[in-house]
Amino acid sequence: MIPAAFDYVRAGSADEAIAALATHGDEAKLLAGGHSLIPLMRFRLARPAVVVDIGRLDDLSYIRDGGDHVAIGALTRHRDVETSELVAARAGLLGEVTSHVGDPQVRHRGTLGGAVAHGDPASDIPSALIALGATLVAAGPQGSREISVDDFFSGFLETALADDEMLTEVRIPAADGARWGFEKFNRRAQDWAIVGVSAVVRAGGDVGVGLVNMHSTPVRAAAVEGALAGGASAAEAAELAAEGCEPTEDLNASVEYRQHLARVLTRRALEAAGL
């Protein structure tokens, strides 16, 4: 199907993109790899009046060692995250989760920042960012600010980004020597997760757990993390995985089935992470 007509602005720099957003407000959408936005536009579920193309801002495509963190530019493609030796060594969970996004063609075009800024609760990557405790860097007319991943997802397809802000970088606290597990339950290859779980156990023993498609936003399994910190076993803690979540019912799963999946998959992910 053919998207509704829009005005096309090709940004030559992040500043140009932010200026375009400031001019057009919520009429405008940023276009990075387009693999979240274009499918919505084709069905006219999204009809932005202005599309600001940031896909050529190559200076925002990078993976750098920041010492205590790994810094990844928002326009870094999934394929580059998936195959990065630096990500594998210092933020391995993110590399593995990224390899499960969509399919190879999607990963050739889709970007880390685009997937995160889209704010889809069924997206795999936010669960890894929650488990790893990422910080997101946003740039706007007043400069840059850092947002904790726990404050970033504010509603269904909504984030803490203002209308005139763009995500520029994702920072992952270095997780050298960590073990992790990622469990994605779906019925067909390339489908979205019916439920998914990212779990990471850092070398010091700290545990992070993020859930996919269990709430209106990507969500932290705080009760699981708390139980583990209090000495519970993986199996005991995993029983709390659905606590505080309000999953929806759809064609694939009832609320009760999603809660069941969250408990089972969380246990498996924790066990894969060595607990």
Added chain:
Amino acid sequence: MEISVTINGATHTHDVEPRTLLVHYIRDVVGLTGTNIGCDTSSCGACTIHVNGESVKSCTMFAVQADGEDLLTIEGLADGDTLHPMQESFRQCHALQCGYCTPGMVMAAVSFLEENPNPSDREVRLGLEGNLCRCTGYHNIVKAVLHCAAGGEQ
């Protein structure tokens, strides 16, 4: 907006609406109809082409995003009358039934082997997960990709 795109080595310049999807541009404006449209949901991979050497679903790009880029479609794969080794492997292994998914399947497979020249059966299946064959002819498609990876000729 005027765009200039290299497709199969030839440069094409046209004025397009920004909302024109790349697959519609390739088929309806340039006239290369080997690239098929299957699903409209970025699922089936029938519209797979190469953008700067990598497989991409051309239904999930706007033509304006391809401005200045180097594209390869199924029409540009063979060398004159000599089929590309992947096309030849598909022919030898009977890797097509109705043929609708074939152009996208071949383009995805060529890109996959460039990234992973010696794949296992399992890796081929994962590498082609973005392409659907509604004849469910997957076994021979996987066989063809492995055949091509092994050097083709028998």
